[in-house]
Amino acid sequence: MTTILVTGGTGTLGRLVAERLRADGHEVRVLSRRTPPYAVDLRTGGAGLDAALAGVETVVHCASSPKGGDEQAARNLLAAARRAGVDHLLYISIVGVDRVPFPYYRTKLAVERMVEESGLGWTVLRATQFHDLVVTLLQGLAKSPVLAVPAGVPDQPVEVAEVAERLAELALAAPAGRVPDLAGPEVRTFDSLARAYLRATGRRRPVVRVPLFGKAYRAFRAGGHTAPERAVGKATFEEYLERRFGQGAR
Template sequence: MTAPILVTGGTGTLGSLLVPRLLDAGRPVRVLTRHTRPAADGVEYVARDLLQGDGIDEAVAGAETIVHLAGGPKGDDVATRNLAAAAKRSGARHLVYVSVTGVDDVPVAWMRTKLASERAVADSGVPWTTLRPAQFHSLVLGIAEKMAKMPVIPAPGALRFQPVDERDVAAHLAGLVLGEPSGLVPDLAGPADLTLPELLAGYLAAAGRRRPMLPVPLPGKIGRAYRGGLNLAREGAVRGTRTWEDYLAEHVADARAARAARPAAR
């Protein structure tokens, strides 16, 4: 019987897109979650807490490939070290980690934990692959929606981003998971570099809303890092195909049109 692929965070934004691709490739999948749930659609679920570390050896047992997608606002480095140590003890042959672009240079606490997680994977003694994708379209949309609630939107014009569609990430990641360990692979970014005002303007147009935008500087070390483009993908990055405009048309404009087409409540 083919060994299962263990996916942490398999019910999240990226995991829920990756798991079906692995199943379509004929690979059994085991998903590590925080909460118990019954097996479904060919997926086995195991409930473990990576931060606590209890029972991880049983969760990874028999899995030759382990994909680490789970994350949170705190403790990613601890969780990754716990998982990497268990992967080593189990004799896993491939440990795959998803990080983020700019993790080397942007002085943000969350980025530092992602970089520490990368190092835990690289130092685990298990053959490994690490992918650094840019910010997901869904994440950027959430930020745009929150900012659009302000009467005037502060929009530093020097900030550039390369948002990538999570479906492009899932497709690319599936190939890496099913392939051989490759170390730190080229970054994955969206098809275009866009400033924050451009991202916000696209959202407002799709949502049919108007808000004035106020150019403001982003101060300090973080501001300098973003103005210098240190958050962007490294040279030689792979580029996704789905654009920010495509994503907005699908998730914002179409939803707006559907609401407008509903008959008024009596």
């Protein structure tokens, strides 16, 4: 039995990773800012982090926030992991962090490099956006009478449970460095995803494609955040919508 620490273990992805590893009989410690017994803010570290890592062989680092702080959190986690003699640190990143000059992506890329240079055994998996994230974004956009989406931007959403399954497999294997990306089964236009969401939720909104500007938008429009050659995910966006909202749910 392996002792594994999952950071961000109460989040959308981390919770599923922890459940999968526990189902396989491993001791899993869930680290989050507010959940005892391992309630630790990685941005500040502290004694609680050392206690959480004591005796841990593998860390699955899922904790992340677009609001900032990821780099400091990684510094604290990596330093504590070295002190604890952790054998393997597995980090989940995003497809396109090296191609799309979006601030959050740049942060994820910086953390990747910190992991690679940490001196620990490491694995990095990049995945495309989760179905859940796409729906959260569309829910916000649909509050307006017109659902405006960025013109010409594709997307390739993936089922979060499939990413969790892959992370659990990697956590139980030897450090593998950068492993092949995990992307959803279809590259779709964002307006087609918006229309699918409206159908599933029974809402009526005009979908308007709005051109944007800047380097990040050009990179998104060019599909820098997609991986058509790694379309290995199984669940489609419509299948996710049906599970979540049912037929014509509101």
